[in-house]
Amino acid sequence: MSDDPYVRLAAVLDTIPNGYAHTEDGTHLKVLQWIFTPEEAALASKLKLRGETAEEITARLDLPLEQTTELLETMVEKGQISGWISRSAGMRKYALMPFAIGIYEEQLGRMDEEFAKLCQEYFEKTRGGSLFNTAPPIFKVVPVNKSVSADLIIHPYEQAEKLVETSASWGVRECICKKQRGLIGEPCSYPTTVCITLAPRRENAFDDDELTTPIGKEDALRLLRDSAEAGLVHCTMNVQRGQTYICNCCTCCCGVLRGLTEYDQPNAFVDSDFIINVDSDLCSGCGTCVERCQFGALSIPEDVSVADKDRCIGCGVCVIECPEEALELVPREGRGEVEPPESLLDWMTKKAMVRGLDPSELL
Template sequence: MENGIYRQLQQYLHQLPCGFPEGPKGTDIALLKTMYTPEEAALCLRLTPEGQTAEAIALSHGGNVDTIRPMLDAMATRGLLFRIRIQETPHYVLMPYVVGTFEFQLNRLSPEYNKAHNRYMMDAMGMEVFGGKTSQFRILPVEAALEDTQTIMPHEKIRRYIEEARLIAVSDCLCRKKAQAEGRGCDHTLKACLSLNEFAEFYLEAGMPTEIISKEAALKLMEDCEKEGLVAHTQNAKDEVCYICNCCVCSCGIFSTVARFNLHSQIVRASWQCRIDPEACTACAACMERCIFNALSPGENGKMEVSRGKCMGCGLCKSACPSEAISLVQREKRFQPDVPADPQEMYDRMQAEKNRPLRMLSMKSLKARVSGQK
């Protein structure tokens, strides 16, 4: 009987654009059991991606708000739902697993959970994340590598997102922390993920390893991460992004999968690609060592060559080239990424492509919907 409530939760989460497919070996149920008690799973079935107050949840399902509210707050602290304050009132939001409750497990990386997550990703969730037409993830190029061009688009400027943010927090990288817990961690900077605005507020309220930083400190962090050879990525949207991560292939679940299984087309490239001047190239291979996507290799003449299919346009190779043989050039028009205007358009595209019944709302859409009800 206990498995029944978890099966209901799996089926409910799979109605979201981001999905939560059934695991062929029961790995989906095993994962959910490490996260939710049966009572929490039942309460999660009452949530919607549109967000509700504790009073509304209790009223619609005949529960006691004095019992339900503490449960909701406890679930928010454990990253099992998203809590957002709109007009000072907490609203509780059903979240997908990726990007969502998985990223909120910073304080709960137990061996049991990590093992269950890894098995489920291999059995079912990996295809959900990487098998869709519209990706949730987008590469952000190194701005310094593009400083000599006038054609860089606003949505490609990391500085813009930071300068426009109302609130910025830096958190431990979930992937590196998880890898360390599994005994396979790398030495890259741990505190390297930026959460913006409502995401920053949620991370702080949930007691995750997070601290508020200034815009100047955030820009310095991005500069240091670039020097360290980390690649920045964010939501696949031009505006209203909620996070900026600085990733490696050593620990990052997304980037390591892309590099290992040649899934370069499943994450949105920057609008740029690497070009190597063979006359200037000294075959030092500094760019090859710097590229985490295996896009560079020696050609027949020993000079470095680039694989267009693997180049993600991040720009790390250019900053590593001592002979200035590398430039970033715009991709041909037919290869330019079609980036959604905002997270709402991204979610709506995913929903239409997968024919899922539940509509995810961006932070802006969520606040607008709730404000319209007041």
């Protein structure tokens, strides 16, 4: 492997199931050079995805403990790696993160115009790479309950409200996607502080998080409702348990949803269990749903709304503002027996298999 710490780190990040797409002109290396110093990149390239204490890391890599611990703490502060107190061991642990979702999102506090433009160049050249174009999808669209047919049995992982209600801590962040677009001169017209962070089991989890403002459960539910009314799409990690965020997304900023709008079948790139159904007897053809749909999935060729089921991602944004209550989400055909991966580890395992990777050395 190359002696260049950035080349090594890029290679390691691409062995993580999420992937880190490379570019022929080295833009992917410029992104890492902005985030990491050479010393930081060298250490990050040798960390594991599972947590290790500073003592374990320095023993494995034959590095001085005090100096390395200081560097690890600096890297945590800069959002380059994760660091936490293990509840079982009662000790500080450190771990490598995927580039997305992970390192990139943790640059929220550091992002400036230079980095925003660099990321735009990288996104345009890679379009997300293997993160978006291999199964299983990274995002699962979760509708607000009122948009779903009332007689439908909905699993907990299909309900945005349920994810909030069953968490132990809640927080809110500025959306890094919206911040990035604003810094390159393309500001978003939607609300920007809309990223809900969740801690499924730990109370007061965000009290010391500089990027996250702790909020209560009712505030999180209110933010969810306000985001839906504004026309934003609820997305979370495509797993059955352990979700740690709900992104409230738009197609003008979100890296995933922006990619979807450029393809003829947006629903093939995110996981969604539902699809829109129009009651033609109730529909007045007012066009409200057409205006609210960010995916061009609804049109009024004659007197009533018609759904393009290849473009619908089942978010329900159109449903909640329909004045005639002529819209509802129904199960997508063939989805009854399909379940998302059980956990993040299960998701990563399946992603690795599809990509032909063996990330065991990182685990």
